[in-house]
Amino acid sequence: MKDNRTKRINQVQESTLVIGIDIAKENHYACAIDSRGRELAKVWRIHQSREGFIQFEEYIHMLMNQHQKTDVLIGFEATGHYWMNLAHFLKAIDFPFVLVNPLHVKNSKEMDDNLQTKNDAKDARVIAKLLPNGYFSVPRDMTPVDHSLRQGSAIRERLRKDIGAVKNRIQRWIALYFPEFRQPLRILENKN
The missing domain is CATH 3.30.420.140 (YqgF/RNase H-like domain)
Incomplete structure (x- = not known):
């Protein structure tokens, strides 16, 4: 280093x-x-x-x-x-x-x-x-394919986090307003 x-x-x-x-x-x-x-x-x-x-x-x-x-x-x-x-x-x-x-x-x-x-x-x-x-780094010279893969990976990660957040919100709403549906939803969730 x-x-x-x-x-x-x-x-x-x-x-x-x-x-x-x-x-x-x-x-x-x-x-x-x-x-x-x-x-x-x-x-x-x-x-x-x-x-x-x-x-x-x-x-x-x-x-x-x-x-x-x-x-x-x-x-x-x-x-x-x-x-x-x-x-x-x-x-x-x-x-x-x-x-x-x-x-x-x-x-x-x-x-x-x-x-x-x-x-x-x-x-x-x-x-x-x-x-x-010397407090710098030289950027990697990426091909268009590398760049697309990096962007796609970042978008996928962001979407994965967004989906997790939405699932958590849905579970919270169900727990607050429809607690009786919690068990059937777990069964559906496990099938996916």
């Missing part, structure tokens, strides 16, 4: 522009730092659209030229489904990206200002500062 983290730490060189992104529904916030954690630009907004992503790409190239960086590493939390559009765009333009554990972000917020407050700029900064220390 320690060797894996060392490999991740070694991915961030002096020539690497590190970008942390706080993912949101409409606007993401990004922070650029160097390998030692120094901020290279003010936190900026990325609109959740193709135009916003293209502007983001152009800004990254500008920062790389301005600070003599040859590589880039982009990290963000996999928040809901909002990160997927950005991930597809980054993959299409061949920019490497990694995922940061939300628990690491939550536990690291106090590093800068001793406050556990949440705001988009602070979260982007925290995410960026986790990357040079």
